[in-house]
Amino acid sequence: MGEGNSILELSFQMGEVLLRNGAEISRVQETMERVARAYHVEHFDVYVLTNAVFAVGVEQGKERSVELRHVPSTTTHLGRICAVNQLSREIAQGEHTVEEAFQILQKVREIPYSSLPLATFACGVGSACFSYLFGGDGFDALTAFFCGLVLELFLYWVGKHNMSKFLTNLSASALVTLCGALLLMAGLGHNMDMIIIGSIIRLVPGVALTTSIRDFFHGDYLSGAIRMLDAVLVGGCIAMGVGVVVKVLSLLMGGALL
Amino acid sequence: MIDLPLLLNWAFQTAVAFVSTIAFAIIFHTPRREYLFCGITGGLGWLGYLICMHLGTGVVAASFFATVALAWASRSFSFLRKTPVTVFLITGIFPLVPGAGIYYTGYHFFMSDNTQGLLKGLETFKIAVAIALGIGIVLSLPPFFFTLRRSSKSGSGQTKS
Numbered sequence: 336m337g338e339g340n341s342i343l344e345l346s347f348q349m350g351e352v353l354l355r356n357g358a359e360i361s362r363v364q365e366t367m368e369r370v371a372r373a374y375h376v377e378h379f380d381v382y383v384l385t386n387a388v389f390a391v392g393v394e395q396g397k398e399r400s401v402e403l404r405h406v407p408s409t410t411t412h413l414g415r416i417c418a419v420n421q422l423s424r425e426i427a428q429g430e431h432t433v434e435e436a437f438q439i440l441q442k443v444r445e446i447p448y449s450s451l452p453l454a455t456f457a458c459g460v461g462s463a464c465f466s467y468l469f470g471g472d473g474f475d476a477l478t479a480f481f482c483g484l485v486l487e488l489f490l491y492w493v494g495k496h497n498m499s500k501f502l503t504n505l506s507a508s509a510l511v512t513l514c515g516a517l518l519l520m521a522g523l524g525h526n527m528d529m530i531i532i533g534s535i536i537r538l539v540p541g542v543a544l545t546t547s548i549r550d551f552f553h554g555d556y557l558s559g560a561i562r563m564l565d566a567v568l569v570g571g572c573i574a575m576g577v578g579v580v581v582k583v584l585s586l587l588m589g590g591a592l593l
Numbered sequence: 594m595i596d597l598p599l600l601l602n603w604a605f606q607t608a609v610a611f612v613s614t615i616a617f618a619i620i621f622h623t624p625r626r627e628y629l630f631c632g633i634t635g636g637l638g639w640l641g642y643l644i645c646m647h648l649g650t651g652v653v654a655a656s657f658f659a660t661v662a663l664a665w666a667s668r669s670f671s672f673l674r675k676t677p678v679t680v681f682l683i684t685g686i687f688p689l690v691p692g693a694g695i696y697y698t699g700y701h702f703f704m705s706d707n708t709q710g711l712l713k714g715l716e717t718f719k720i721a722v723a724i725a726l727g728i729g730i731v732l733s734l735p736p737f738f739f740t741l742r743r744s745s746k747s748g749s750g751q752t753k754s
Contacts, residue, residue: 416679464609465688528700548724570695
């Protein structure tokens with residue numbers, strides 16, 4: 336069996352896809368172990384962190400392989416997590432050979448992202464809905480809808496230019512606040528706070544928070560702490576971005592907006 | 594205390610939460626066949642929040658109970674649909690995540706209203722902890738809480754055959 340398609344490599348790559356798309360640590364670990372067990376690897380140990388996978392395995396009695404890979408955090412793609420989960424379930428039932436599993440995994444990796452127009456529209460709708468849920472009226476929701484559109488387009492543009500996470504969140508929340516304030520001054524919308532709350536919901540670290548909690552409760556304290564720190568810092572960045580713009584606008588306008 | 598207009602308002606808000614959760618399902622690239630269930634999860638969470646707020650529990654307790662309801666739904670759906678819990682949990686949690694708290698904290702701090710800023714910051718933190726507890730407790734429960742109905746069904750089927 337070649338280096339490219341050993342069982343360990345399969346298990347490793349599945350773990351990597353899971354981690355890359357935002358799965359929690361225990362899922363990555365369990366999936367990798369399940370795959371190794373399904374193909375009767377004699378000895379398999381794996382340790383997973385938020386941004387790295389370490390695995391050691393003994394395959395066919397003699398081949399000992401050690402792998403270590405750095406996995407930078409990227410966007411959440413729940414579809415791929417579902418697909419890998421399905422694949423690991425099928426592997427555990429003995430439905431696939433290793434080669435077949437590799438082919439399926441390759442297809443999983445190619446599951447596309449939601450298209451930009453759809454994602455933009457979704458972000459707009461999401462912002463509008465949250466603006467309404469937090470107590471805004473119809474006009475606030477409409478304003479938040481436009482802010483949401485701008486935000487998603489901005490995030491897409493930033494995503495192509497590799498801006499750091501801090502700067503992304505800082506600038507995105509500032510942009511959204513500015514956008515909301517301008518629309519408010521133009522006469523659309525009534526409550527500044529409802530508009531902004533609705534619009535920044537796309538940036539709020541809900542995924543990091545949830546995943547960090549799950550890691551903590553599974554005993555993966557280190558990974559949980561990494562993600563919790565991430566959530567806190569991103570939340571801080573958003574608050575800063577919003578605050579700076581509100582402050583500057585209030586200085587320019589000579590009074591508080593709210 | 595609970596009259597028709599209030600119920601209609603709740604129904605409408607739940608529907609809005611349903612739609613917004615699906616919007617987030619799209620943003621996080623959830624498979625299309627799970628949209629409906631994500632939406633139901635998010636709607637349930639928000640409905641729980643509304644009911645708690647109506648009963649006067651305060652934001653933090655309301656977030657906790659809403660998260661419990663939401664996590665419960667997530668786990669049930671995850672068994673029903675054979676899909677990772679994460680899918681429903683991440684998309685459904687968004688209505689409860691303290692976005693408003695983050696906004697008000699930033700706003701008050703930068704407007705030099707430190708007392709209000711600290712209060713809001715503390716409240717945001719408390720909500721985050723409440724959500725954490727809610728998720729943690731429900732996800733740590735043994736699986737039979739969520740599969741009871743299904744397993745009893747299959748059990749009776751087995752005894753018949």
